[in-house]
Every structure is written in structure tokens, then in C-alpha cells.
Amino acid sequence: MIDWNAHLIIGPIVLPMIIASAMLLLDERRRTLKAALSLSAMAAILIMALVLLHESANGAVGGGDTARVYRLGSWAAPYGIVLVADRLSTMMVALTSVLGGCALIFALARWDRAGPRFHALFLLLIMGVNGALLTGDLFNLFVFFEIMLAASYGLALHGSGEARVRAGVIYIAVNLTASLLFLIGVSLIYGVIGTLNMADVATRVATISVDDLGLFHIGAAVLGTAFLIKCAMWPLGFWLTPTYSAASAPAAAVFAILSKVGVYVVIRLSLLLFGADAGASAGFGLTWLFVGGLATIAFGTFGLIASRDLSRAAGFGVMISSGTVLASLGVGDAATLSGALFYLIGSTLACAALFLLAEILQRGRESDVGEARAVFDDEYRDPFDDEERNEPGLVIPAAVAALGGAFLICTLMVAGLPPLAGFVGKLSMISALVGVGDAAAWTLAAVLSVSSLGALIGLTRLGVGAIWTRDEDAPAFVVGAAELTAVAALLGACVFLAIFAGYGLIYTDHTAAWLADPQGYIHAVLGGGGR
């Protein structure tokens, strides 16, 4: 009798892998079967993720937080490979499965027919993301990152077309270079410390001799650069907006989680390796994260205001949310990080919903990204000449009302305005920053508020353009039932997060406290003994 619960942690990795490989054997024309297979796989992953989340939320039997460790092949930790599900990784796995499920439902309306092997690529992407979130050692992190990226190259090009291929060349080149940096960083760390298990590295950071410390720091910095490219931190993130706005809507929506995987790894490694116990290395790189995060928020906000196209604006929204979390991590305060983690969940869901909405709103219109266009096309018109706009009797069809409402929720979430979850996250970050109270904290609080205003201005303008002052010759809005379900589910998750914000914040508070004290993680992985 197999104890299924003991193997639960590997499920979110193995299940999509098996289904995706089985799907490669099926004929491309058996769409219904493929759709049913991938939907049920995503549903099963969601259930597993929620079970893991529930377990990590409730902690150990005797009270306190715990991490579930799975030893592959039953080899003990520093020598064998382990998967670790603690509060942070289960939270991210649950977020991935919600986001992935919604993007998949959206794709079923028509995007899964735009090119071959969509379902297999999609499930492999989910497998890579889950693996990267659950793995406990650096080299498997590399392997899962590559699985995730290889699938994302396929998805970025899904549907083909000149814009996608052009953006894809740059996307792939940047990510291949980042992967090489990743390898350099990993091998430098291995050369100094002689282990790749993250918990084992963490126990030895304080014991590195002064001669080797420089080499270790270079390794960590190179490794960090690779992840910061993935997070799209300024100035490493110029690839993000062209790629995401060119990609098909469900692909772009699920890509919203990819940059958050980068953020997750940065949070995990910097708090585990460079926490308070790290001796001479304590707090390494935090200033860089803080400054880079601020620059990313500023760049993303200006980019969002300058966007003429909703999917580009959503891409800049992804950058703002990465930058916010990185800068909050850079403050080095657990309460700020807790708010940032809460904000991460809400903003990722909202950005994904915005990508999906952008596709619905821009459908049937030529996307003219990068083309020269008059900024104000009514500049030289006499306002009283315009008879069409003065016509009485405004008709609001149901589709327009639903899309308008959805757009409003997205805007509130991305800008972080009340009463939704984006506001709760931002407010709890800002109140923690006021508690810290130094110049850096005040700067971040100010930048966060101004960026909210910027996002509000940019998105409102685009929303007015897309819904109210739409071209008269543009086709009417057509929304598939699957598409509406997907957007409604994502926004419903945002509303749910706002209603249960109290529980959410308690969870992220505990997560931030657990991350601030890496001994719990190290103890869970190494069993207290180490080697």
C-alpha cells in the first residue's frame, strides 16, 4: 500500500510531466480529449497545491511553522536531492495553479488551436514552474528553470507571426545568456562551498574563510543577476514588454508568473544565505535590490503611462509588481516583506487578467506596436463639429458592461486602490515602512504612492480609449463564454483575496517571520544534523 500523502509534494511536478508526454502521442485533431486531459490535470494540481497550502498554513502539530521535505530516492539531504514545501513555496505553487488554470480556460476559447502542441507546452511550463518553486538545491533549480524556459519559448511563439518571432529571438537570446550566468554563479558557489543543497550552503556561509569570501560574493552576485534578468529588474528587463505584448494572451497571462518565479528565488536565496546568521555576508546585496527595485518601479510606471497599447501596459504592470517586491525585500524588514508577499499574489493575478482583457478589447484591431501615430487624433478638430458624439440614447450592451467592470477591477488592483487586495498589500507595506522610518523606507513609501497614481492615470486613459471612445468602425465586442469565465475567475480570486485579506496577511506575516529565521528551513532539510 503506497502512502499517497507522503508523495503529495512531487505530484505538481510529475503529474503535468506524465500528462504532457502522453499528449504528444495523441493526434493534434483530438482537441476535446486534449482539452479535457489538460483541464483535469490543472484541476488535480490545484487540489494538490491547496492541500499543501493548507498543511503549511496550519503548521506543525506542536505549534510553530514547518516545512515538508521529500527525499528523492530516500537519500539523506546534503547528498541526495530534496524537494521542500514550506510556506513560501506552497503559496507560490497555489498561485501558479490558479493562474495556470484560468489561462488554460481562456485558451480553450480559441487560442489552443492557433498552433500545434499548445497543451503539452502549457503543462510542461507548469511543471517547470512548480519544480523551480519546490526544489531544494541549486542545480535542480537550474534544470527546472530550463524546462520552464524551453516551454516558454514555445508558448511565446505560439500562433507565430512576424511580431512574435521578432520578439522571440531577443527573448531567447537574453534568457540563454542568463542561463549561462546562472551556471557560472552556481559553479562559483560550488567551488567555494562544495555543496549545492541550499540549506547546506546556508549552514556554511558563516564559516567561509576571508580569502574565499570575495569569490563567494561574486558567485552569489552573478547568480543573482541571472534571476534579476528573469524578474525584469531595471536595467535588465527591457526584453519583457516586447515579448509579453507580442505573445498570445493566455501565454502572456501565464508568463506573469515567470517573473515572479525569479522574484521567489531572489527572496528565498537572499534570506536563506544572507540572513542574520551569515556572519560577514549578512545582508549581502540588499542595497542593490532596494535601488534596483525602486528604479524598476519608476521605469515601469513611466512605461505604463507612455503605453499606447493595453497589452504593453500590462507588461509594464508586471515590471512594477516585480520592482515593488524587490525593493521591499531590499528594506530588510519582515513586516514590509509580508505586505510585499500579499501584494505579489494580488498583482500577479491582476496583471494576468489585464493581459486577457487586453486581448478581448483589442481583438479585430490592427496592433500597431512601435508604429508612429498621432498622439491626439482630435487635436485640430472643432469640438462642436462632432455630431456623432452628441447623439443621445447611449446603448450599453451586456458585454461592454462586463468588460468595463472587469477593467475597473484590474485597474484598481494594479494601481493598488481601495477596496481591493492590491490596496491591502500596498497599505500594509507602507504602514510597515512608516514603522521602519528611515530615509530609504520613506523614499519607498513615496515611490509606491506615486506609482499608484501613475498606474491609475495610464490604465484609465487606455480603458477610456478601449471601451468608451472606441472607433466607430471597430467591430463589436465578442466575448466567448470560456474567456469570460477565465477573466471572472481571476478577478474573483482578487475579490476573494480582498475579502479574506485578514487571513492572507496572517499567512504572509508568518511566512515573512519563517523566512527571517532560516534555522527552521535548515533544520527541516538537514534533520538538524547537517554533515
Add this chain to the structure above:
Amino acid sequence: MMELVLALAIGVLSASGVWLLLRPRTFQVIMGLSLLSYAVNIFIYAMGRLRSGAPPVLAGEVSDPTRYTDPTPQALVLTAIVISFALTALFLVVILAARGITGSDHVDGKEPDA
């Protein structure tokens, strides 16, 4: 002596790789990526400490573990070679598609003066 040769090889490969990576034609970019990945693969070996003629797998009674070389970097290099090889092939396909669709092998997909 071996250390010097190895360091020079890594240095020359990565310098040429970076230079090619920053060139405007896609063929040069893919050659640059290949050279860089060779450099990185050798670098991983070097980080596992250089040792010539020592076996990586323990056989029979182990009298002295220091006489064996560290097997981990070799496992890492093997994985890294396979992955970078596969992704370079994928990149090549995308580059060919870009060449076919845009009619230009410039990394931006259009000739600078066109």
C-alpha cells in the same frame, strides 16, 4: 601549467563569445552563445578543482578519498551540455524562422539603413 592553459582557454572563449553575442547578425549571436557555453562548461570543471588521471567513482575498499576526483562537477557539466545544446538547436530554428519571415538576418529583423 595546466591551470594557465585552462584559464587562457576559458578567457579567450568567453571574450570571443561576448564579442560575437553583441554583433548585429543572428548567426554571430548564435556562435557567440555556443562559445560562451563551451567556456562555461570548462569553467564548471575548473571550479570542481583540477586533477588529472583521478577516477570520479569510488571502487571497492576506499583507502583514501582524497585520491578520487569530485564527480559532482562532471554530472553538472553533462546536464549543462545537454540543455545548452538542445536550447541552441531551438534558438537556431527560431532564427531561421525569423530570417524567413522578416527577410533579414539582423537581430532586429530589419536592416539598419532600410
